[in-house]
Amino acid sequence: MQRVKIYLPLIVVFVTALLVLVDFFTTGLVDNIGHVLALWVSLIAGFLLLLGLANISTVHFQRIRQGHPKRLYSLALLVSMVVVILAGVIGRVAGYQDGVSNWIFQYIYQPLATTLFSLLAFLLINAALRTLRIGTIESTLLVIGALIVLLGQVAFAPFNGLHSISQWFQDYPVLGIIRGILIGTALGAIATSLRYLLGVDNNYMR
Amino acid sequence: MNVSLALGPSTVFALIVLIAFLIFFFGAWSRIEQQGHRPVLRALRPLVRLKSLIGQSAETGKGLYYSPGSGGLNDQPGAAETLSSLTTLSAVSRGAARSGASLQVSANDTLSYLAAQDVVQAEYAGAGRLDDFDPHNVRFVTQQDRLAYIAGVESSLDEEAISGSVMLGRFDSEYLLAGERANQLDIPQVAGSSRVEAMPLMLASAGPESTLLGEEIYAAPAYLSRRPALLASVGAQDALRMLIILAIILGVIAASTGLLPNIGDYFLR
Numbered sequence: 001m002q003r004v005k006i007y008l009p010l011i012v013v014f015v016t017a018l019l020v021l022v023d024f025f026t027t028g029l030v031d032n033i034g035h036v037l038a039l040w041v042s043l044i045a046g047f048l049l050l051l052g053l054a055n056i057s058t059v060h061f062q063r064i065r066q067g068h069p070k071r072l073y074s075l076a077l078l079v080s081m082v083v084v085i086l087a088g089v090i091g092r093v094a095g096y097q098d099g100v101s102n103w104i105f106q107y108i109y110q111p112l113a114t115t116l117f118s119l120l121a122f123l124l125i126n127a128a129l130r131t132l133r134i135g136t137i138e139s140t141l142l143v144i145g146a147l148i149v150l151l152g153q154v155a156f157a158p159f160n161g162l163h164s165i166s167q168w169f170q171d172y173p174v175l176g177i178i179r180g181i182l183i184g185t186a187l188g189a190i191a192t193s194l195r196y197l198l199g200v201d202n203n204y205m206r
Numbered sequence: 207m208n209v210s211l212a213l214g215p216s217t218v219f220a221l222i223v224l225i226a227f228l229i230f231f232f233g234a235w236s237r238i239e240q241q242g243h244r245p246v247l248r249a250l251r252p253l254v255r256l257k258s259l260i261g262q263s264a265e266t267g268k269g270l271y272y273s274p275g276s277g278g279l280n281d282q283p284g285a286a287e288t289l290s291s292l293t294t295l296s297a298v299s300r301g302a303a304r305s306g307a308s309l310q311v312s313a314n315d316t317l318s319y320l321a322a323q324d325v326v327q328a329e330y331a332g333a334g335r336l337d338d339f340d341p342h343n344v345r346f347v348t349q350q351d352r353l354a355y356i357a358g359v360e361s362s363l364d365e366e367a368i369s370g371s372v373m374l375g376r377f378d379s380e381y382l383l384a385g386e387r388a389n390q391l392d393i394p395q396v397a398g399s400s401r402v403e404a405m406p407l408m409l410a411s412a413g414p415e416s417t418l419l420g421e422e423i424y425a426a427p428a429y430l431s432r433r434p435a436l437l438a439s440v441g442a443q444d445a446l447r448m449l450i451i452l453a454i455i456l457g458v459i460a461a462s463t464g465l466l467p468n469i470g471d472y473f474l475r
Contacts, residue, residue: 024217027209048316052319052349142409183450189286194224195435
């Protein structure tokens with residue numbers, strides 16, 4: 001039984017990977033199998049979402065029961081979760097389709113997300129100032145480079161001269177470095193994927 | 207049934223890379239296993255710091271926070287990064303289980319949440335400390351929603367007793383929200399991503415000593431676990447990189463001299 005538990009997932013992973021590779025490199029043999037398998041993954045992930053919901057509910061119910069100092073946030077999370085799920089289900093049943101969920105998304109979630117994202121500008125300045133205070137050569141070059149590129153984009157006459165320097169930065173050193181990083185990253189991604197497909201990285205089922 | 211090979215410029219290049227990697231990988235693996243010829247790895251300071259964070263967590267009794275990225279296993283462009291981060295998590299949880307450190311993990315999709323839970327549980331079981339494994343320490347936070355996930359990470363750093371934070375995987379600019387929160391709370395951190403959107407922010411927030419850049423996050427598991435197969439994989443990556451550099455140089459010469467004017471198609475598509 002223990003062997004089945006170890007080898008069955010390995011065989012499934014290997015056969016699935018083989019089918020996707022054959023689909024990629026041939027025509028007429030197993031056409032579109034990759035697409036079908038990706039749909040299956042989405043379907044399985046949909047069911048697994050229930051496990052995720054169970055985990056969130058358990059963690060936050062526990063916090064409320066144990067009188068955690070931030071239990072009100074947990075309560076808000078659980079209430080929001082139930083409201084959004086009910087809005088989706090009732091909206092469908094009542095014939096509004098996704099109108100109610102979309103309203104929640106557009107008028108509640110979206111402004112919150114945008115507000116959170118806009119904080120990045122202030123945090124970035126804070127991080128840049130701290131980096132300058134540390135004063136290592138690399139960090140100072142990073143901030144100076146960022147400033148030149150940033151000011152080069154500004155449509156303000158005194159900074160016009162920086163535009164060509166900024167463009168040169170982006171076209172040559174930055175592009176070259178990004179391509180180098182991308183090649184290394186792609187090789188890393190290939191290595192990691194193949195290790196999993198060959199069953200070498202099987203730490204998820206020991 | 208009419209079966210044929212779909213060999214265009216991009217598929218030929220992919221096939222060459224795939225076959226070359228497999229040859230280098232099995233070659234390096236057998237050399238390590240049979241002759242004990244382990245590749246020499248250059249020192250990566252963020253990983254030394256990561257090991258010290260595990261030790262600090264055990265000493266202080268506070269938790270070590272681990273995030274496998276705001277991507278997920280069902281998120282195609284970031285799946286490989288998340289897989290690599292889960293392998294790193296395996297080594298980190300082994301260290302945590304052996305030293306008695308407590309580990310908290312969060313995930314941004316259900317697949318990585320379940321995989322992370324299995325990985326941590328397997329390592330605690332392997333260290334003979336299954337009783338110390340609390341499944342609630344591995345948390346599902348959001349389903350592929352980067353901003354909401356980072357807000358959840360921030361909240362955990364804020365509310366829990368955390369001695370160190372490790373954020374390795376697919377992050378974009380949203381990383382800065384969690385990174386700066388860790389700084390405000392004086393929580394030492396190790397960060398890493400292969401996304402160019404996140405790397406400069408990580409350097410600014412976590413510092414160059416604590417940031418794994420680009421491919422380094424894929425090499426981290428080999429550095430931490432020293433398993434022959436993972437070391438062989440790093441060796442194969444390096445050999446393949448040399449091959450690609452050679453191909454680029456020869457390609458530039460061939461295209462510039464007009465010998466193979468369309469050679470660029472094999473690299474660009």
